[in-house]
Amino acid sequence: MPAEVNVLIEGFTNADSANRAEDEKTACTTTLIKDGDKVIIVDPGVLDDQKIMIDALEKEGLKVDDITHIFLTHSHIDHYRNIGMFPRAKTLEYYGIWDGGRCDDWAENFTENIKIIKTPGHNYDSLTFLVTTNDGVIGVVGDVWWKEGQPDFDPYASDQEELNKSREKVLQLADYIIPGHGKMYKINK
Secondary structure (H helix, E strand, O other): OOOEEEEEEOOEEOOOOOOOOOOOOEEOOEEEEEEOOEEEEEOOOOOOOOHHHHHHHHHOOOOHHHOOEEEOOOOOHHHHHHHHHOOOOEEEEOOEEEEOOEEEOOOOEOOOOEEEEEOOOOOOOOEEEEEEEOOEEEEEEEOOOOOOOOOOOOOOOOOHHHHHHHHHHHHHHOOEEEEOOOOOEEOOO
């Protein structure tokens, strides 16, 4: 049975704005993945109030303690600050799956419906989660793309050339993108 994917909290950013005189404001997109007995939050992000997350989960019929895993797309604080809201969840990040103080390796095929690929460029530790759903493969990509239609150049990329390669890989494997700071969109192939 395919997994379910929902944007739990839609992110935003003005970091790519031409008007650099304004203060930068950013919050990442937080995604919910349900696959069998796994209930996953990708990038719990930064929020003005953690009640925003609690309310979003409640709309999905969930509570904080129902979350089994937290997935992090990369190690920028705007994507992980609220990880402490989920003390019972295991955390999957670049180096492994953390359960308390124990860290085990993760497998590329996390489940039958969730594949994890390394997508460096924005940051060296960037991961993309490719999730097979009834609608096709959804790539939860973090800041591989900030939002639909963003310029090719990422001013915060640690390695633009690697980022370009990661983008090409994702475009070949996914049908939809959930970017780091915007709404989900379909890839035009």
